[in-house]
Amino acid sequence: MDVAAIDKNHPSPKWIASLRKRFPCEKEMDRIFTRKLQRRNGPSYSPVSLETLCASLHSLLANELKDTFEVRDAKWLSGGASKLQVAFKLDWNQPGVGRTITPMVIRMEPAESIVETSRLREFQVIRAVGEILPVPPVYWIDQDGTHFPYPAIIYGFAEGVAKPSGVVSNVTGLGTNFGPEVRKVLAKQYVEHLAKLHTWDWRKADLSSLDVPALGTDAISMHLNWWERIWEEDSNRDIPLMRLAAIWLRDNMPTVDRLSLVHGDFRAGNFLYTEHDDRITAWLDWELAYLGDFHYDVAFTTLPYFSHYSEDGSTLLASGMMPVQALYEAFEKASGLTIDQKTIDYYHIFQSYRTAVIVIASGYRPARNGKTHQDLLLTWVMGLGYPVLAYLRDKLEEVG
Known part of the structure; x- marks a missing residue:
């Protein structure tokens, strides 16, 4: 393939196929990287409103829950160079717990990320390592962006800070x-x-x-x-x-x-x-x-x-x-x-x-x-x- 003729901003199916052949990866990561290149020909990122994400969340929850629920206090979270994150509280009938209010977080991809990764893999790993390490609980996954604009997971809000209060870092x-x-x-x-x-x-x-x-x-x-x-x-x-x-x-x-x-x-x-x-x-x-x-x-x-x-x-x-x-x-x-x-x-x-x-x-x-x-x-x-x-x-x- 003529390297000079490759347009990475508008990748062709032939070039994508050549990369898959040259660099065989894990099945899930091959799917993610191939999807990234296929989506690259699509529209640029456009701001997603909090209202849109809350509507997507309602769609997911209505599909997952059999009882009434209410989403409260949704707000954007700062930090992170790769994913969009929104904190909210869910008033729901939690299995094994009963009626409760649980702080949660939406973690959703943008159109393309500095680290293009799998929400399914992230979901599975967090759920698995919870038996040995402190991690947020994970609740639901929208693996293919059926409800959200892009693939997303819902996990529990974790208390704590990443650095001492008042300290400035890079x-x-x-x-x-x-x-x-x-x-x-x-x-x-x-x-x-x-x-x-x-x-x-x-x-x-x-x-x-x-x-x-x-x-x-x-x-x-x-x-x-x-x-x-x-x-x-x-x-x-x-x-x-x-x-x-x-x-x-x-x-x-x-x-x-x-x-x-x-x-x-x-x-x-x-x-x-x-x-x-x-x-x-x-x-x-x-x-x-x-x-x-x-x-x-x-x-x-x-x-x-x-x-x-x-x-x-x-x-x-x-x-x-x-x-x-x-x-x-x-x-x-x-x-x-x-x-x-x-x-x-x-x-x-x-x-x-x-x-x-x-x-x-x-x-x-x-x-x-x-x-x-x-x-x-x-x-x-x-x-x-x-x-x-x-x-x-x-x-x-x-x-x-």
């Missing part, structure tokens, strides 16, 4: 400083929760939207296909370093000898905690979860661009929690798993590649085509890609 929790006292309490829970996730027996849960890869390198190659495909779909220019990184990642895949449920975005900014007792109350943003190597999450949370220095000015705190080596040791003690530093180095490169794909390619394309409500934020986020590329270059030089 977008998505970058560099969040919890302070020494709060940090000490949160860090212990943070590592324990990561260990619980990676040692949990996911086989007993309904995770039908996740493919189960073979041990060896299959779990890595399928996931690398995910991000290489997105780079091809969304990037607006060639960056030789990205091609070099993809080749290196393909040539140096470590063996995966056990499969864990991987969160995919485990870091500060993606959990809530209550300030009166510093207890983590909810882990959020499960949309990037998959079955793979536990090193993936451990490497992600120790990336330097999610870190900051402690009060001594010289100790780097992984995801604002604890020094990197201390985190490795605490994780090994809590999980019984052994961290391989060479594998961590591999996933530091993988995660940097993935981050660059997200912010440089998938940050650009929806904003350029007017497919998102967060076009200004995504344009700003694109600038973060260049420090990430610098780190990626340095890591590739380091490993040789």
Whole structure:
């Protein structure tokens, strides 16, 4: 296919088919990426009113509930670079509880997102991990946008904050400083929760939207296909370093000898905690979860661009929690798993590649085509890609 003739803003069926062949992904993710490209030829994002979403919610609830209900106090929620969110209260006859008023949240896609993911996968994973980790309860899913303008899920409202009150931090929790006292309490829970996730027996849960890869390198190659495909779909220019990184990642895949449920975005900014007792109350943003190597999450949370220095000015705190080596040791003690530093180095490169794909390619394309409500934020986020590329270059030089 003539690369110069490809119009990524108006993808042809032939080009879409070629991407599916070149980069075989999990079935559910192939469906999501294919749908994204097919919808790209459609209309741009147009603001959805609160009244429209409430009408969609009534349609869904009327289909799901057999009793009377009332939606109260609907309001927009701020935060999040990828999904639209609305908080509301539902007066309903909850099974096993009776008449009650339950705070809930609508989480809906825009026309196109900086991370195009599956609401079904998110719904299933949150429901499954609720037995081991604090997560919001999930209630209903509109998988194909039957009731809502776009696919959506309804989950419970979680109490807590993502950062200390009055603290200013960058977008998505970058560099969040919890302070020494709060940090000490949160860090212990943070590592324990990561260990619980990676040692949990996911086989007993309904995770039908996740493919189960073979041990060896299959779990890595399928996931690398995910991000290489997105780079091809969304990037607006060639960056030789990205091609070099993809080749290196393909040539140096470590063996995966056990499969864990991987969160995919485990870091500060993606959990809530209550300030009166510093207890983590909810882990959020499960949309990037998959079955793979536990090193993936451990490497992600120790990336330097999610870190900051402690009060001594010289100790780097992984995801604002604890020094990197201390985190490795605490994780090994809590999980019984052994961290391989060479594998961590591999996933530091993988995660940097993935981050660059997200912010440089998938940050650009929806904003350029007017497919998102967060076009200004995504344009700003694109600038973060260049420090990430610098780190990626340095890591590739380091490993040789």
